Amino acid sequence: MKKQLLLLAMILLPLVASAHDIEVKNADGVTIYYNYINDGTELQVTFCGGNYQYQGNVAIPEEVTYMNRTRKVTSIESSAFAGCSGLTSVTIGNSVTSIGDYAFEGCYGLTSITIPNSVTSIGGFAFSGCFGLTSVTIGSGVTSIGDNAFDGCYGLTSITIPNSVTTIGNYVFYCCFGLTSITIPNSVTTIGNYAFYCCFGLTSITIPNSVTSIGNYAFDRVDLTTVVSLIENPFVIEGKSSSYSAFNVNTFNNATLYVPVGTIDKYKATNGWKDFAYIVEGTPTGIKVIENTQKKNATVYDLNGVRLSEPKKGINIINGQKVVMK
Known part of the structure; x- marks a missing residue:
């Protein structure tokens, strides 16, 4: 029985150790691991397997030549870079159309990311837990942002969502404490549950x-x-x-x-x-304070600069600020 288990382990070992179809070294010396997809006509970036992790600066090329065959790199597999804490920057080639679930989860050394216009979908939890992210540029081709995509990002202070996006999923910017500015385009029809929950800076x-x-x-x-x-x-x-x-x-x-x-x-x-x-x-229009009660001991003027004994209904200037009184 022990011999049979040992034999089975030896058979399965290559499958465990090799989580990719090919590995190709870029011109900069960084090795990227790929799987064949779409009947072998395209490539998908995948995780490394074993103890090796992507780290430093990684550039995902638009196409890769291997054994005299050139194929486009069209996607980043789920969890491809998950947990790569030593990853500091990623350049995504313009041929990539999708970023899988958990693709960069926990890459807290990542400080900025630019998602090219070729990408149409960002998977759930794609950048969840990327504490170090301060800048995210989302390309104009993105139509969907998956649930929890930027959950727990901080460092993130502002983000502009392109006009191509129709849905902001559940928990997308959950607990992005540092987020102070967000632009939602006129293409968005749905804002999901907990989408901006705990974004204290907004x-x-x-x-x-x-x-x-x-x-x-x-x-x-x-x-x-x-x-x-x-x-x-x-x-x-x-x-x-x-x-x-x-x-x-x-x-x-x-x-x-x-x-x-x-x-x-x-x-x-x-x-x-x-x-x-x-x-x-x-x-x-520059009105900074809205009130429905009178302010005592305040300096009050109307819009013509005439001092008033008390605020009137409408717009007043109280202590140098425009105030609407109801």
């Missing part, structure tokens, strides 16, 4: 008219001061009394919700949105 958000659903806890644990909704026909969201509130309670109570002119009555009648204490038609 203070304002603009939601385009294309959005038709905002998931549970999407902006929870985020104390926003300004929410600009360009949605003409508001849909129901989970309100502040719900166990699945889309926004933080502090946001509902203290933020100003700017809505399109002529829609304020719709917002005040729609569940979730009507929970905002301060709803104003139009967009922010």
Whole structure:
């Protein structure tokens, strides 16, 4: 029996040790491991196997020549670079169209990444736990960003989502504490559950008219001061009394919700949105503070520079700031 087990182990050993079809050294001396895909006509970057890990600077080429055959590199396999803590930078060739699930999970030495226009999909957890990421450029070809794609990234301070993206998945920017700026394009229709949960650095958000659903806890644990909704026909969201509130309670109570002119009555009648204490038609124009109570011991002027004894309904200048009084 022991001899049979030993023989089986010897047969399986090459399969365990070799998790790739070929390995090819770049001109810079870095070895990249590949699998054949699409009936052997294309290549996919895969993990190394054994104790070896990708590290330093890695450039994924657009094509590879091996045994006199040249093939395009079209994808990065799931978990291909997962746990490669020594990886500091990656250049992705313009032939790559997909980045698999967990592709760069836990690569905390990675500080920046540029995703080329050729990429159409970013898999779930693709960059999860990449603590060191401070800059991400997403190419204009990306149409979907998978769940948890940037979960736990920090270092990440700002990101612009291209106009090609239609869905922001669940947990995509979950606990990106350092994120201070996010641009959501007018192509996005869905913002998933927990999408920006615990993004403490965010203070304002603009939601385009294309959005038709905002998931549970999407902006929870985020104390926003300004929410600009360009949605003409508001849909129901989970309100502040719900166990699945889309926004933080502090946001509902203290933020100003700017809505399109002529829609304020719709917002005040729609569940979730009507929970905002301060709803104003139009967009922010330098008005930094919104109040519905009078300020005592304040210096108050109207827009013509005439000093007032107390604020009036509408726009006032209080202590040098434009303030809307309701």
